[in-house]
Amino acid sequence: MKRFLGFVRKEFYHIFRDKRSLFILFGMPVAQILLFGFAITNEINNVDIAVLNQSKDVNTQEITQKIDASKYFTIKRFLTSEKEIEEAFKKGDIKAVINFEKDFSEHLIKEGQGSIQILTDATDPNTASAITNYISSIIQSYQQQQNQGVQMDYQIHPEVRMVYNPELKSVFMFVPGVMTIILMLVSAMMTSISITREKELGTMEILLVSPLSSFQVIVGKVVPYIFLSMINAAIIIFLGITVFKMPIAGNLILLGLESVLFIITSLALGILISTMVKTQQTAMMISLMGLMLPVILLSGFIFPISSMPAPLQVISNIVPAKWFITIAKGIMLKGVGLGYLWKETLILIGMTVFFIALSIKKYKIRLE
């Protein structure tokens, strides 16, 4: 045990004396969470739009005012003819144009329907569809106001309610996602690098010719990173709660325990990588390319798994991050407990055991 502790102490020396790894360890999580939280966002907020009002009557004025008054849109300019629409988009400073047909009020009163054209810049499809939805719903609510007291035969107005993230705040989706990326990268990359560094510097040769068992070396490498990654997870959750006012619906302790489980899964992956490669460079490349891409693309962090082609959906099942994101979202946003998440938890445990067993089998007790 004393030998083991001596080894762990040495690992801590390595980590705290290497400015670069310290920066990756603690700088990256903070930078990423702030970046994702503030800069990269799908939210609709003060979007600049233009209005082409060919009718200029009471109704169109009211609708325009209503749209301008909402916090989602700002009317940047008024156009005078349809020819100007394309030019306006090309300038790039507006995201949508609302085009009222001629004699809008007249049509509305006489025929019972008026037409409004909504044009959006679909170079960013997610934002475009969000904009159309928002504008449509503003117009719809205006319509309801107008119809109050008027008897209509049938009227359906769907009431859409977004549950779990009612304000559609994308940062709430990013916090679990970023947490997954950070824990995965830091744990897997740092362990695989620290083990291959011993190989590269030749110190592995001396460690092998010592009474330390392979189990002691592996666990000794992992223990410091479990602690540090836990601190990381705590920093991310703390930033989510304080900076982004994210409510944690579920049990924090359960979230903590699941995070530890996922950290161990990632560490096991890191060890597995290091048993297969010889240099720090390859270890880093494999961790970055082999882990980061699947975590971002196939875990459901950015692209919903349900809208992927079938083969990718199948592949996504072997990405550990997919299961942890499900767990993290479940606890943070839905507030569900282990009763709902036991399946995902078991899958993660299974993967961890598999990775560890494989690494111990592959770990070489000699040089070749």
Place this chain on the structure above:
Amino acid sequence: MGILVENISKSYKNVAAVKDISFEVKPGELYGLIGPDGAGKTTLFRILTTLLVADKGQAKVAGYDVVQDYKNIRHSVGYMPGRFSLYQDLTIEENLNFFATIFGTSIEENYDLIKDVYEQIEPFKNRRAGKLSGGMKQKLALSCALIHKPKVLFLDEPTTGVDPVSRKEFWEMLKRLQQKDITILVSTPYMDEAALCDRIALIQEGKILEIDSPEAIVKKLPKKIYDIYASNMYGLLTALKDFEHAHSVFPFGEFVHYTDKREGFDSNELKIYLENKNLQDVSISLTEPDIEDVFMELSRK
């Protein structure tokens, strides 16, 4: 409790690194493996320190088989690899402490054993290992290899890249360690260090050429060695190689070491031959052979 090597062979893919090597190191002996780079010394060390498994043959270290009892060997030997292999970001003291701890001992417990070596670097004990000079690194590595009081000490080219003064000190330290019942196997490409060992094995291209004490090995040399000097070294070498009675010719410091094929050799005849080749300041004198001469002679075959 020494080392016993029997018919060890080891190949990497198609290249044979060690070919059918056998030798024995007696307990408490200071044994040298002498040979140029690529002779197979490091491979042999790695087989004996359980880092590699030989293709053929058997070996025992401190009474344990290198394959079956590898765990026992890892408890009882000290190993200093050819490349400096300590933690550069740890200080002298932290490195030493680390190796003491993983071997289940402490610096205090075996201080008397490393005192000789460690005292010289102790004033810098808070300096990081990466910032040390070659000689200091080597002393630290030796301290780390010794801290658990090993029965057998493996030193793979310990003096490569170390200044002559430190080299000399280092060998004096080895001599003193030997008094403390530690069997030492040391490899070196420097022939002058060979003379300091109890016994040496000359090794080249994976084969052992000769095993004996340094004095006995030198005596086995059948030829007389001549130091030949001329102002033009290159001209001298080519002229001697063209000489019809030349047996061996190789540069040795500022001289050329020369042996003749014939029993009765007349140095005047050679001097005239060389002066006819337009060489100036020619001098020829008989000299004492050393291990390098033996090595060159043996490796000719």
